[in-house]
Amino acid sequence: MRLLILHGWGGSDYPHWQAHLAMEVAQNYGTVSFPLIQHPHFPSLNRWRREVLQHLQDFKPDTVVCHSLANTLWFHLAAEKALEPVKRLFMVSPPSRTTVIEGLDDFYPAPLPETLYSQETQLIISDNDPYITLDEARETAAHFAIPLTILQDAGHINAESGYGKWELIEKLVMRNEK
Numbered sequence: 001m002r003l004l005i006l007h008g009w010g011g012s013d014y015p016h017w018q019a020h021l022a023m024e025v026a027q028n029y030g031t032v033s034f035p036l037i038q039h040p041h042f043p044s045l046n047r048w049r050r051e052v053l054q055h056l057q058d059f060k061p062d063t064v065v066c067h068s069l070a071n072t073l074w075f076h077l078a079a080e081k082a083l084e085p086v087k088r089l090f091m092v093s094p095p096s097r098t099t100v101i102e103g104l105d106d107f108y109p110a111p112l113p114e115t116l117y118s119q120e121t122q123l124i125i126s127d128n129d130p131y132i133t134l135d136e137a138r139e140t141a142a143h144f145a146i147p148l149t150i151l152q153d154a155g156h157i158n159a160e161s162g163y164g165k166w167e168l169i170e171k172l173v174m175r176n177e178k
Helices: 017-027 045-059 071-078 134-144 167-174
Strands: 004-006 031-032 063-067 086-092 119-127 146-152
Touching: 004 045, 004 071, 004 119, 017 031, 017 063, 017 167, 045 071, 045 167, 063 071, 063 167, 086 167, 119 134, 119 167, 134 146
Parallel strands: 004 031, 004 063, 063 086, 086 119, 119 146
Antiparallel strands: none
16 A cells, blocks of 8 residues: 555644554555645645645555545645546545635635546545534535545544544555555
């Protein structure tokens, strides 16, 4: 497995579940890349686009795990048809495509592309995520005909909502890899 982990706004430093996932994959002899996209606290769509496209070209992952704003970036890249297909894509806690947050203006509104450029995609959200409604998550999953997993009371599924080591994502990502 060649796993690329893409963080959201502010990064996903330890103890965030993405940091735990990177360690778990590496401990099981997978190849993992968990780059810090510049400047995580002051993201720019153009800068993030360039960096992630370069990383995708250089690393050539077969599995990608996006959290939060990284999902919004993936929507933009897919709408631009700038992506090469990957085997698996995990989209965790994507914000609403109509999010309004000062400083993130160039990311929104986000497009709803025709395809996500993945053979298999899994959308995972929480029933009380402050950045997306259940209805929008269901509409997104239906649009792409992908499975939707809804966690109970998990907030934005980050370290602040108690998601450090997260066995579900580790099992999903590591499936068929051992």
